[in-house]
Amino acid sequence: MVDKDKIREGITLLLEGMGEDPLREGLIDTPDRVARMYEELCQGMEEDPGEQLSKAFHAENNEMILEKDITFYSICEHHLMPFYGKAHIAYIPDGKVVGISKLARTVEVYARRLQIQEKLTAEIADAIMEYVKPKGVMVQLSAEHMCMTMRGVKKPGSQTVTLVSRGVFKDNKELQDTFFHLLAQ
Numbered sequence: 001m002v003d004k005d006k007i008r009e010g011i012t013l014l015l016e017g018m019g020e021d022p023l024r025e026g027l028i029d030t031p032d033r034v035a036r037m038y039e040e041l042c043q044g045m046e047e048d049p050g051e052q053l054s055k056a057f058h059a060e061n062n063e064m065i066l067e068k069d070i071t072f073y074s075i076c077e078h079h080l081m082p083f084y085g086k087a088h089i090a091y092i093p094d095g096k097v098v099g100i101s102k103l104a105r106t107v108e109v110y111a112r113r114l115q116i117q118e119k120l121t122a123e124i125a126d127a128i129m130e131y132v133k134p135k136g137v138m139v140q141l142s143a144e145h146m147c148m149t150m151r152g153v154k155k156p157g158s159q160t161v162t163l164v165s166r167g168v169f170k171d172n173k174e175l176q177d178t179f180f181h182l183l184a185q
């Protein structure tokens, strides 16, 4: 649970640390705005992926399903700067499927908190395995990290790509190739 009072205090200190006057007109409401912002950006911590993903329904079709180009925004836990990009999720059902929006909702649950990209990728895949129980799942994330573009090494346009495969995807090159082929279309 986000403690907005603590965030407000922290942001006031941060502004002072930056040599600013937190009481000047433009900044007077900033601690409160930032507290509300972090509450929104960390909303995923309050949410249960099982609530979304347990609404699975029976399906005869056990072929691969791919939901691609799911835009996400997350916050890097090292610098508290955004990283954002696209998530692509494929799974092979085992008698049941979920509404396609639930895949994007699962991305939101795990992106809306302090993260690193590798953990975000694995958490999405593991939640789908746990709640939908498909034969396999594959998740790829491509993202730009503002801590690498706006500061530090300053490499705008660089993309970090992470990939997690579970179940039948794990050691089946043909299935993995189908995933990459569909992504390229």
Ligand SMILES: Nc1nc2c(ncn2[C@@H]2O[C@H](COP(=O)(O)OP(=O)(O)OP(=O)(O)O)[C@@H](O)[C@H]2O)c(=O)[nH]1
Residues within 6 Å of the ligand: 076, 077, 078, 115, 116, 117, 118, 145, 147, 148, 152, 153
């Ligand atoms: N593996 C991984 N690293 C990340 C992610 N987001 C940020 N980082 C990296 O976290 C590292 C933190 O490195 P530190 O040396 O502790 O911090 P720093 O001195 O600010 O590092 P620089 O960014 O190189 O200036 C940096 O290399 C970041 O690029 C992520 O999602 N996954």
Ligand SMILES: [Zn+2]
Residues within 6 Å of the ligand: 076, 077, 078, 079, 080, 081, 145, 147, 148
């Ligand atoms: Zn970072």
